[in-house]
Amino acid sequence: MTALIYQQVTDSIIKQLEAGAAPWVKQWNGSSSADHNAVSKKGYNGINTLILAMSATANGFKSNEWATYKQWLQLGGQVRKGTKGTTIIFYSPVSGSKVSADGSEKTYHYVLKSYSVFNADQIDGYTPAAAPVKTFNSIAALEALATDSGAVIKHGGDRAFYSPSDDFIQMPHKTDFTNEAAYYATLLHEMAHWSGHSTRLNRDLSGRFGNEAYAAEELIAELSAAFLCAEYQIDGDLRHAGYIASWLRILKNDNKAVFKAAALAQKSADYIKGLATSEAAAVSEELIAA
Numbered sequence: 130m131t132a133l134i135y136q137q138v139t140d141s142i143i144k145q146l147e148a149g150a151a152p153w154v155k156q157w158n159g160s161s162s163a164d165h166n167a168v169s170k171k172g173y174n175g176i177n178t179l180i181l182a183m184s185a186t187a188n189g190f191k192s193n194e195w196a197t198y199k200q201w202l203q204l205g206g207q208v209r210k211g212t213k214g215t216t217i218i219f220y221s222p223v224s225g226s227k228v229s230a231d232g233s234e235k236t237y238h239y240v241l242k243s244y245s246v247f248n249a250d251q252i253d254g255y256t257p258a259a260a261p262v263k264t265f266n267s268i269a270a271l272e273a274l275a276t277d278s279g280a281v282i283k284h285g286g287d288r289a290f291y292s293p294s295d296d297f298i299q300m301p302h303k304t305d306f307t308n309e310a311a312y313y314a315t316l317l318h319e320m321a322h323w324s325g326h327s328t329r330l331n332r333d334l335s336g337r338f339g340n341e342a343y344a345a346e347e348l349i350a351e352l353s354a355a356f357l358c359a360e361y362q363i364d365g366d367l368r369h370a371g372y373i374a375s376w377l378r379i380l381k382n383d384n385k386a387v388f389k390a391a392a393l394a395q396k397s398a399d400y401i402k403g404l405a406t407s408e409a410a411a412v413s414e415e416l417i418a419a
Contacts, residue, residue, distance in 0.1 A: 137216070166321045167196040167204060167249060167257075177217045185216040185248065189287055192249035194257060201247060207257030214245030256383060263304040270361055271313045280323050282316070289315050291322035298323055314358050314365020317401075321353035322346070324397045331396075337389060341382075344375030352394035357401065 164181045165172045170187045173181055173195070181195060195215070198208055208214075221240045249257055275282060281297040288306075292297050306312040325332030325346065338345035358365040379386045 152397060162196060164193045167194040168200045178411050180217050181215060184190050186287060190248040190250045194249040195246040196243060197246055201252050204255055206252040209251050210252050212251040212261065214247050216243050265303040266309055268309065268313060274405050275316065278401060279404050288406045289319060291319045293307055293326060296326060310364045313363050314354055315353040317357045319400055321350035321397045324400050329397060330400055332393065338379065341375060341379045345379060348376050348390050349394045349397065352391055353397040356394060356398040
C-alpha cells in the first residue's frame with residue numbers, strides 16, 4: 130500500500146512536468162491563505178501541499194478549503210454526486226522498542242496512511258466565510274503597454290498561458306496574484322510568447338535548439354520578462370522553475386545557447402516596448418529616470 134501511494138504521487142508529478150507545467154510554482158493563489166482543512170482550519174503541509182496544488186490546478190478549484198466526506202456533512206454540506214476526492218497522506222506514529230547495548234530503548238515508527246478530501250468547490254449546501262476584499266494597484270506604464278500592444282488578454286481561471294493557435298493570452302484575475310509585481314511579471318512572460326507568433330517576430334527555434342525548442346522558448350520568455358521587469362522597475366520572480374533542468378541541459382550542450390537566447394529575448398523585449406504609444410513610452414522614461 131505504501132509503495133502504491135508513493136508511485137501514484139510520483140506519477141502525478143511526472144505527468145504534470147511532461148505536460149510542461151510545474152503547478153507548485155505560480156505567483157497567484159486565488160485566495161487569501163494556503164490550503165487548509167475546513168473544520169480544523171489547520172494548513173496542510175509537506176507533500177500534501179503539492180498534492181492539493183496539483184489537484185486544484187487540474188480541476189480548476191478556486192477554494193483553499195478541503196475536508197473529508199464526513200467533515201463536510203458536519204458542516205452541513207454534501208459532496209456533489211459524481212465528484213472524485215483527492216488522496217492525501219499522513220504518517221501515523223506507532224510506538225515500539227528495540228534492544229540496544231544499553232538496554233531497551235523506546236522508539237517510534239511511522240506508518241503511512243491515506244484518506245480522501247474534497248474541495249469546497251465540490252460541495253453543495255456550504256457557504257464559506259466571506260474572503261477579505263483584495264485590492265490591486267495598477268501600474269500605469271505596464272497597463273498602457275499591454276493596451277498599446279494590441280494583444281488579446283483574457284482574465285479568469287487558474288492558469289497563465291499564451292495560446293498560439295488562437296493568439297490570445299490567458300491570465301488569472303489580477304487580485305488572485307500574490308502581489309502586483311507577480312501579476313505584471315507573469316503578464317510580460319506571456320507577452321514574450323505572444324511576440325514570437327508568426328505574424329510578429331516569427332520565432333522558430335527548431336533549427337537552433339532541436340528537441341529543446343520548447344524549453345528554449347520558455348527561457349527566452351523568462352529572460353524577456355526579466356529585461357522588461359528591470360526596465361519598468363518590477364521585482365518579478367522566476368515563474369517556470371520546472372524548466373531549470375532543461376535549461377541547464379541546453380547550456381551544457383551549447384556554450385553559445387545563452388547568448389542566442391538572450392539575443393532573442395532582447396529582440397522580444399524591444400518589440401514589445403516598440404508597440405508603446407508616446408504616452409506609454411513617456412511613463413516608461415519617467416520610471417527609468419527615477
